[in-house]
Amino acid sequence: MRIELVKRKEQSRAMLLLSPLIAVGLTLITAALLFIVTGKDPALGLYKFFIEPLTDTWSLQEIVVKATPLILIACGLSVCFLSNNWNIGAEGQFVFGAICGCFLPILFPEFANGATLPLMLLFGALGGAAWAFIPAILKTRFNTNEILTSLMLVYVAGLLLDYLVRGPWRDPGGFNFPESRIFSDAATLPAIGDGRMSLSAPIALIVVVVLAIVLARTMKGFEIRVMGESPRAGSFAGFSAKKLTLFAFAFAGAMAGLAGTMEVSGSLNQLLPSISPGYGFTAIIVAFLGRLNPVGILVAGFILALSYIGGEAVQASMGVSDKIASVIQGLLLFYVLACDTLILYQVRLSRARPAAIAGEAEHV
């Protein structure tokens, strides 16, 4: 017996929906195995990880707080990935955006009025876009690999933030702790309810809706999808690959920068040496789990946010390392990408030999 992959004539509509669900199912099974291997009760582990956080208002709010930046960043990344631009550096764009968005309340604390917050969000988005423009320009001008350049810039941005909060931007009245001054009310994103939720959640929702319409209904969305699937056909349609690369990176960077600024302004209220538990990287998983579709991303954002809260929960109550959250996120991405094969291929068991010998298959 051998397992054969048989190419389908068209994408399977059923698998388009089913493949993320299969991936989630496989992730759950693997997670259960992990709990068994570490000597924990798998049923309790899965319950604590995936179910319990959903039964409590505090953790539900916390899920929204964590899902918001994930969804925003993943929306931006989906435009990149759909158009074949492999932006892996959203984490850096998040951080650099936050730096640009927050210089106003830190360096000019007296400038506190109705314009402060809109300006912060604008600078945050521009900063993220500028950071993302670097790998985009390198790609279009010098044909460099954007995966490497965007990833390396993550560390540059992280170190820049570290330097700022330990040096020039350190709070003068902060007893030498590496943190900036606390923002004034004018620089704080208004809260929603009594928890940590802020205006950032509805803003992310608006981005999801607008992007869903743009991708499905407009010329720009069409251009993005054509370029991703077939650049040659895109150039035949009159689209410019270079311009689209610049656009996709700028948009993804702006979304990440916006998310970074809102995270600092809405949740942290000051700049710290570390402002992200890896949102920029986790958002890559969100984007793929959500099928690069804004509505899918909305759902996927909550699933991945749950993995953060669940990780903390099992650490607190069962003594499992909170690295379990990263492991489960990694497994999920692995399974999502693997299950995507099913969309264009059919798995078949056969006793026959390969349909064509490798190498010979190409030219027959």
Add this chain to the structure above:
Amino acid sequence: MAGEEDRTHAQKRPETGTLLDARGLTKRFGDILANDRVDLAINTGEIHALLGENGAGKSTLVKMFYGSLEPDGGAISWQGRTVAITSPAEARALGIGMVFQHFSLFEALTVAENIALAFPKPGNMRKLAARIREVSEDYGLPLDPDAVVADLPVGIRQRIEIVRCLLQEPRLIIMDEPTSVLTPQEADRLFLTLQRLASEGCAVLYISHRLEEVQRICHHATILRHGKVVRECDPTRETAASLARMMVGTEVMGVSITDHEPAIGRTRLALRNLTSPATNPFATELRGINLDVRAGEVVAIAGVAGNGQGELFDAVSGEVRVGPDMVCLDDGPCGNRDITWRRRRNAAFVPEERLGHGAVPGMKLSQNVILTRHGTGDGLSSAGFLSSKMAVGIEQRIKKTYDVRMSHDDPEARSLSGGNLQKFVVGRELDRKPGILVVNQPTWGVDAGAAALIRQALIDLARSGSAVLVISQDLDEIFEIADRIAVISRGHLSGAEDARTMTRERIGLLMAGDAEKAGAA
């Protein structure tokens, strides 16, 4: 040259005993029965033609002979012994060689290195080079073993494949459309080689859709239709028309040129000293191309593949920009304008590669309508928003007018067969009634019925006052539809000459390099 004397040779099928005998070969792909109980017997020393339309199952059949596909049913016997050919290596060990339509050569390596790769133990390279020289000259296909493949024209590349096959001393050579890349003169030389091989007892299985050459060199023909053997015959006793009828199953409609004296109008497409450097080491540089295409006429550019046709198409369409005056549409210089600008000036383009260039494989046909028509005032895009209703409307119209067959409504482009997709990408542009149409390989890989439909549509468009430029490697097609013919060779274009006075021989000479002189003159 193989002329009349070869035809008078009694092309009798040699009664030398059966070399390969296939009985009841069946191969199924999903719902499609690609080969349905096919019987085929090849005698030692015969040139056996395998005829059939695209999709008739010829490739599937020979892949089973060459061990790259396994039959679902039936048996193959080789020299009287039943064999299971499970890999190309096994096929080669039995003495079955194959020359592919699309070459499998590494462009950056030399001829000898490429050939060495085909042998499990190539041994001493100097000795191999000497053998290559000896065998290739012996068979009238001289090769320089030290030449780098990238520098060689397509005809020579095919020689490498053939010589590689010959070095393995095969008993049967399978050739898939070998003359599609050759000039008429090169084809004549190939025929001599094949006749020599046959006289030495080597059998040739010859796949072609060019009926004339099948009649000229083949001893026997097997005709496939829809995966079944419909007839076996002696091709010399048939006419091209009767062979075509057997392949298609019905009478093939000829193209009717109602008005052979077209009403020629003003120049609508002009190329003026069009020059464009090669964008990569394997591309062709365009050197000073001049051409006028006038309202009412079809101008065809003949040429062997890889002589700059793709580069010329890209420059005319605007995918590659050139100097402003090098391309003019209706007197407007546009060499530096993009393809959408040119489309708005009533020009339309159909590239050679339909999947991945002319159409996005994973998108529905209606979305693929938007691909080339978003900027041409069809109402597909307003204020940045797309109208999928309009797109579906146009898609339905193209489907009806150009008889595009599909299994369900509005499928993804990749699910269509080559011929149907070609009808769609040509129909998508014709539907606009463009004033200037540029088509690269309009009927490549298309069955006879669809090809006739497309050719007729091109002529009708020209007669209605449009300028039509056709780039094609198919001389039969060119003579069928063109009013004037030019030849492209290594990036040079000869002057366009009246199709009625042009001969195949003259085209052959121009293909082989005279275009450079003629273009310069």
